[in-house]
Amino acid sequence: NAGVTQTPKFQVLKTGQSMTLQCAQDMNHEYMSWYRQDPGMGLRLIHYSVGAGITDQGEVPNGYNVSRSTTEDFPLRLLSAAPSQTSVYFCASREPGTQQPQHFGDGTRLSIL
Amino acid sequence: GEDVEQSLFLSVREGDSSVINCTYTDSSSTYLYWYKQEPGAGLQLLTYIFSNMDMKQDQRLTVLLNKKDKHLSLRIADTQTGDSAIYFCAENPSNYQLIWGAGTKLIIKP
Numbered sequence: 001n002a003g004v005t006q007t008p009k010f011q012v013l014k015t016g017q018s019m020t021l022q023c024a025q026d027m028n029h030e031y032m033s034w035y036r037q038d039p040g041m042g043l044r045l046i047h048y049s050v051g052a053g054i055t056d057q058g059e060v061p062n063g064y065n066v067s068r069s070t071t072e073d074f075p076l077r078l079l080s081a082a083p084s085q086t087s088v089y090f091c092a093s094r095e096p097g098t099q100q101p102q103h104f105g106d107g108t109r110l111s112i113l
Numbered sequence: 114g115e116d117v118e119q120s121l122f123l124s125v126r127e128g129d130s131s132v133i134n135c136t137y138t139d140s141s142s143t144y145l146y147w148y149k150q151e152p153g154a155g156l157q158l159l160t161y162i163f164s165n166m167d168m169k170q171d172q173r174l175t176v177l178l179n180k181k182d183k184h185l186s187l188r189i190a191d192t193q194t195g196d197s198a199i200y201f202c203a204e205n206p207s208n209y210q211l212i213w214g215a216g217t218k219l220i221i222k223p
């Protein structure tokens with residue numbers, strides 16, 4: 001089983017460039033989320049989706065857009081990259097229900113110069 | 114506000130028990146979780162405990178929950194080199210969000 005697949009694994013951007021981080025899951029999960037992980041900090045929620053066509057903001061949404069046109073895919077767009085967005089980005093999915101575990105991708109390591 | 118706190122590092126000798134501690138703030142959280150992150154990988158769920166329990170055991174793992182003090186701990190018995198990782202505590206104050214600690218890096222000494 002592929003689980004949650006993130007691409008690319010690594011990316012270097014210049015300030016002001018835009019790009020899309022891809023996330024796909026093959027478990028038919030309704031819930032999908034994007035987090036960023038910074039040194040010495042817990043995961044911070046950027047955006048999440050509870051189903052196709054439904055998205056909402058998390059804790060740190062500024063500078064990022066998402067869409068959810070299918071159950072499988074949940075891309076994260078950086079509109080105009082800034083050095084403060086240098087981070088490791090994780091996509092996660094899960095079944096509805098608070099006890100259900102999140103399944104994480106392996107992350108995208110993004111550096112903004 | 115919501116905050117989950119953990120020590121950033123824990124060093125133990127191989128074969129000893131490791132105890133990783135966490136404090137959380139939202140008493141409405143239904144579940145509390147422990148996730149493990151190995152280098153270069155995403156997070157994997159290790160175990161979770163329902164908020165009306167005070168202990169859960171799963172092989173080498175024991176989770177203790179003190180709701181009064183909002184304190185959660187993860188004990189790993191007979192710590193092995195493969196247990197080297199970062200361990201994250203998380204709580205769920207709502208159905209849609211998890212609040213994460215900063216992670217405790219477990220270092221195993223031979």
